[in-house]
Amino acid sequence: DAKTTQPPSMDCAEGRAANLPCNHSTISGNEYVYWYRQIHSQGPQYIIHGLKNNETNEMASLIITEDRKSSTLILPHATLRDTAVYYCIVRVAETSYDKVIFGPGTSLSVIP
């Protein structure tokens, strides 16, 4: 799996958009970008994933650059409950089994 790099921590004001960057410069053509988050004392939770087009669901939006070497997770209106560690992962989705490697992630603090 390709390696990813994320800033170790970020702050965001409550109600504002949180933009979390991720670099994955060695991503392969068949690798997807996945985002998970982990709220304190819970297991990680899936947020969103994409291949090359921008994606949106009820939780977040994912913007992937045209060269696919970086992406941004956007939480449009951050709330205090969005305070968590956010993990960006790249992996091949269409395999019969998957070995997911988590990096240290970005610790997002939403401030009142």
Add this chain to the structure above:
Amino acid sequence: DVKVTQSSRYLVKRTGEKVFLECVQDMDHENMFWYRQDPGLGLRLIYFSYDVKMKEKGDIPEGYSVSREKKERFSLILESASTNQTSMYLCGCGGTSGRVYNEQFFGPGTRLTVL
């Protein structure tokens, strides 16, 4: 919703004890995983299994073994617990069914302390 349950939220054991951590999933997923999580190191994969009785080593398998006799159950075994195995242990599962291909689901974690 997928449910992944782990046998204990908190566990305290003594050095040298044999420790069993149990994980059960209710969604018939093929793949199951064990991670440990330590401050500053993120989640590190210990073992994963892609079918009953099948297992593969992750990045840090030393000191651990696993057992998968049934599809829904994946056990992590510490043959002789040591203090450096004090950690949060997370079990996960995933597969090719469901709304997101190969989405992973996680249990709440077991915080193990080895004295």
